[in-house]
Amino acid sequence: MYEQDPAAQFVHQVSAGYSLPQTLPQYTFDETPLRLTDRRGRGGGYGGLGGPGVGGAAGRSLLYSPIFSTPASANAAGVGPASSAAGHFNFHTTSATSASALTSSVPATTHHRSSPPHFAIQKMEPNPEDLVAQEAAAREFQPQLEGPFVGEKTPSSAITSEYAKADPVYIQKTAVLPRTYSHYRPIQGDGNCGWRAIAFGYFETLVKGGNKGQIEAEKLRLEGLNSYIETIGGHSPYVYTDFVEETLLLLDRVAALAGDPEQAMREVYATFNDSEIGNAIMYHFRLLASSYLKGNQDTYGAFVTDEAGVQGYCSNVLERHQVEIDHLGVSLLVDVLLKPVGFVLEVAYLDRSPGSEVNSYRFPEEARDRHPSTLGPIIYLLFRPDHYDLLYVAEPEPIPEPVTVQVHRVAFSPTYDIASAPVSMPSYGINMGVLGMLPGFHGPPPGLAPTLLDTSPSPLSAYSPSPTSTWMTPPFAEPPQQAPPVSVAVQAAPVPMSLPIHTAPAVVPAAPLQTHPLRFSEYCQLPEYVENDTWREPSFQTSTFRNSHFNVAHYNNPNFQPEEYRPEAEDYEGPQRGNGKKRASV
Amino acid sequence: MSYMDDTQNSAPGSLPASKAATGAATSKKVNENATKRLQNELMQMMTSPAPGISAFPSADGNLLFWRATIEGPEDTPYAGLNLKLSFEFPANYPYTPPTVLFITPIYHPNVDFSGRICLDILKDKWTPAYNTQTVLLSLQSLLGEPNNASPLNGEAAELWDKDPALFKTKVMDRHKDIEED
Numbered sequence: 001m002y003e004q005d006p007a008a009q010f011v012h013q014v015s016a017g018y019s020l021p022q023t024l025p026q027y028t029f030d031e032t033p034l035r036l037t038d039r040r041g042r043g044g045g046y047g048g049l050g051g052p053g054v055g056g057a058a059g060r061s062l063l064y065s066p067i068f069s070t071p072a073s074a075n076a077a078g079v080g081p082a083s084s085a086a087g088h089f090n091f092h093t094t095s096a097t098s099a100s101a102l103t104s105s106v107p108a109t110t111h112h113r114s115s116p117p118h119f120a121i122q123k124m125e126p127n128p129e130d131l132v133a134q135e136a137a138a139r140e141f142q143p144q145l146e147g148p149f150v151g152e153k154t155p156s157s158a159i160t161s162e163y164a165k166a167d168p169v170y171i172q173k174t175a176v177l178p179r180t181y182s183h184y185r186p187i188q189g190d191g192n193c194g195w196r197a198i199a200f201g202y203f204e205t206l207v208k209g210g211n212k213g214q215i216e217a218e219k220l221r222l223e224g225l226n227s228y229i230e231t232i233g234g235h236s237p238y239v240y241t242d243f244v245e246e247t248l249l250l251l252d253r254v255a256a257l258a259g260d261p262e263q264a265m266r267e268v269y270a271t272f273n274d275s276e277i278g279n280a281i282m283y284h285f286r287l288l289a290s291s292y293l294k295g296n297q298d299t300y301g302a303f304v305t306d307e308a309g310v311q312g313y314c315s316n317v318l319e320r321h322q323v324e325i326d327h328l329g330v331s332l333l334v335d336v337l338l339k340p341v342g343f344v345l346e347v348a349y350l351d352r353s354p355g356s357e358v359n360s361y362r363f364p365e366e367a368r369d370r371h372p373s374t375l376g377p378i379i380y381l382l383f384r385p386d387h388y389d390l391l392y393v394a395e396p397e398p399i400p401e402p403v404t405v406q407v408h409r410v411a412f413s414p415t416y417d418i419a420s421a422p423v424s425m426p427s428y429g430i431n432m433g434v435l436g437m438l439p440g441f442h443g444p445p446p447g448l449a450p451t452l453l454d455t456s457p458s459p460l461s462a463y464s465p466s467p468t469s470t471w472m473t474p475p476f477a478e479p480p481q482q483a484p485p486v487s488v489a490v491q492a493a494p495v496p497m498s499l500p501i502h503t504a505p506a507v508v509p510a511a512p513l514q515t516h517p518l519r520f521s522e523y524c525q526l527p528e529y530v531e532n533d534t535w536r537e538p539s540f541q542t543s544t545f546r547n548s549h550f551n552v553a554h555y556n557n558p559n560f561q562p563e564e565y566r567p568e569a570e571d572y573e574g575p576q577r578g579n580g581k582k583r584a585s586v
Numbered sequence: 587m588s589y590m591d592d593t594q595n596s597a598p599g600s601l602p603a604s605k606a607a608t609g610a611a612t613s614k615k616v617n618e619n620a621t622k623r624l625q626n627e628l629m630q631m632m633t634s635p636a637p638g639i640s641a642f643p644s645a646d647g648n649l650l651f652w653r654a655t656i657e658g659p660e661d662t663p664y665a666g667l668n669l670k671l672s673f674e675f676p677a678n679y680p681y682t683p684p685t686v687l688f689i690t691p692i693y694h695p696n697v698d699f700s701g702r703i704c705l706d707i708l709k710d711k712w713t714p715a716y717n718t719q720t721v722l723l724s725l726q727s728l729l730g731e732p733n734n735a736s737p738l739n740g741e742a743a744e745l746w747d748k749d750p751a752l753f754k755t756k757v758m759d760r761h762k763d764i765e766e767d
Binding site for chain 1: 627714
């Protein structure tokens with residue numbers, strides 16, 4: 001489709017003039033994990049409307065509109081993964097100096113050479129016809145939509161691998177994402193995803209609560225809001241009854257299944273994947289949000305940036321099918337739908353802003369600085385520019401002692417890695433410095449390792465922070481006597497972060513298999529190792545190592561393999577939240 | 587609300603049809619949803635009619651095709667004229683707008699000679715909150731207040747301001763009452 005696009009030809013033309021690499025169009029249209037949403041008809045080269053929901057529109061427009069090469073759109077484009085590639089050439093530079101520098105270094109055609117700055121301006125101005133054609137193409141562009149409206153719960157490491165070749169900021173952020181949020185649920189990017197995600201999250205949270213009384217109360221409350229839609233929102237009952245009815249019917253069905261959450265979730269899932277019913281429920285919520293805005297203009301009116309005012313914003317954005325929710329829309333929907341029932345919404349923003357983790361933001365405002373345990377149920381959303389998905393944190397569990405964490409790592413390192421793979425030593429950072437001073441550091445007796453590895457849960461007391469207490473201390477050999485208290489600690493520890501030797505088979509059935517023959521040590525080849533399934537790769541957790549190419553989860557690693565999580569082990573992979581930071585600082 | 591209680595979604599606890607639905611069953615179901623909505627709208631047109639407009643499904647019993655009539659508002663060149671329109675509703679109505687055409691030949695800046703209408707709410711400004719009645723009311727006001735900035739009929743747009751008398755003549759020349767088929 002793009003090769004025939006006149007706009008694409010224009011890019012060729014420009015690139016020839018500048019003698020830019022011929023791969024330019026390829027950069028622009030490179031396959032990208034960015035989900036394309038926002039089908040609003042006016043999708044063009046505008047940006048900066050404010051609010052996370054719309055900011056990404058300009059990013060999309062660049063991906064498909066190479067001629068919108070103004071500096072503004074170039075900046076706005078720095079939100080999508082693909083723009084990392086686009087950012088490598090200075091095509092968007094319009095300053096006369098760099099443009100003339102380009103031309104002088106290039107055997108340009110003669111009439112261009114005569115007046116470089118003029119040439120620059122001329123060539124950067126797109127042909128109006130191309131602009132029109134491009135705008136028409138952008139207007140008619142329909143993203144290829146795949147999959148169900150609401151997908152199955154998926155390990156969020158899938159996001160990590162999706163971004164494995166994206167911008168470093170994305171790699172960093174998606175690499176740590178699965179620690180906090182173990183799973184996500186993809187939502188179709190048809191322009192309704194934010195509305196759909198919140199609506200689904202609302203029903204899912206009701207189902208998880210399992211409180212029939214609460215669900216019935218919600219039905220009554222939403223029924224009561226009909227008059228609000230009518231009087232404040234100004235919508236005829238003939239319009240809204242169809243939409244509201246579907247919401248109420250689903251609440252009925254969920255209430256009837258309140259004792260059977262699994263069946264109720266299947267019901268919610270099937271309902272949301274029925275296009276008509278799912279759309280009706282979403283549209284009901286759109287009407288609620290727009291009515292709420294009309295009824296609270298004093299509070300929210302100032303946030304309406306649409307030049308058509310509140311009424312125009314309602315009919316142009318909130319009430320239009322397949323127009324994405326923006327920040328104001330989220331606030332409105334939370335206030336009218338989630339807040340009265342005590343649900344909290346937390347949005348994790350995955351974008352190219354500086355930082356090593358996704359930024360999260362909580363609605364409503366008063367829930368922002370409070371500990372999750374003091375809040376009601378939380379619905380988590382993942383926002384990537386122009387798209388929302390649902391996220392899930394594993395249920396919080398007791399946070400293990402940080403001492404346990406550190407000592408385990410020290411104890412394990414020499415047996416596994418030092419003797420076999422010295423190349424990864426620097427990755428251990430501080431720990432290695434300490435270890436280097438220990439006697440016996442360079443050559444653990446071969447006979448020791450099996451014993452050590454068979455000894456799954458080790459007594460904590462044996463690993464006091466003192467650097468002189470080494471892994472050779474006797475308690476290793478006699479774990480049973482102190483095993484019970486330790487096994488509790490091990491259970492509490494997040495599996496992906498703890499080293500395999502502490503993962504007793506009883507705790508985690510069917511441990512993840514990561515086969516990387518090159519990294520085996522000679523000890524690992526021993527039959528008893530293989531039998532015990534103890535030769536697996538440890539999950540390296542120091543931030544230095546994690547971000548280096550020695551980590552197999554790093555895309556530069558020759559044995560690259562994304563981290564894997566298994567839903568069935570979810571209960572044990574849990575408490576990454578809040579715990580992750582502690583470990584990273586160790 | 588009793589008239590809609592006979593749909594398949596009413597029984598609490600019943601699974602949505604999509605679970606076992608084949609493609610054909612799904613599209614049938616989509617039609618049912620659009621049909622349900624159109625039944626509501628028909629009810630609205632009959633119980634709370636707006637002055638000067640009317641609409642009814644075509645004679646063949648298919649709820650997705652409607653005929654509508656707009657009486658030309660007073661103080662407009664269309665005063666006293668009866669203008670007929672056809673509505674074709676898509677299967678996923680109300681999420682996409684109906685296709686609306688003037689069947690009666692009409693001379694108007696925003697209507698071309700095939701009866702096609704240039705009105706934003708029938709295109710990209712459509713929302714599922716609009717319905718047949720609001721569309722007809724919008725078209726009624728469009729008769730008196732054309733959007734001359736984006737005309738389909740350039741001559742009409744020009745004459746509207748320049749020569750109202752000639753405009754009125756052209757309207758009457760073009761108008762032709764059509765038989766109900």
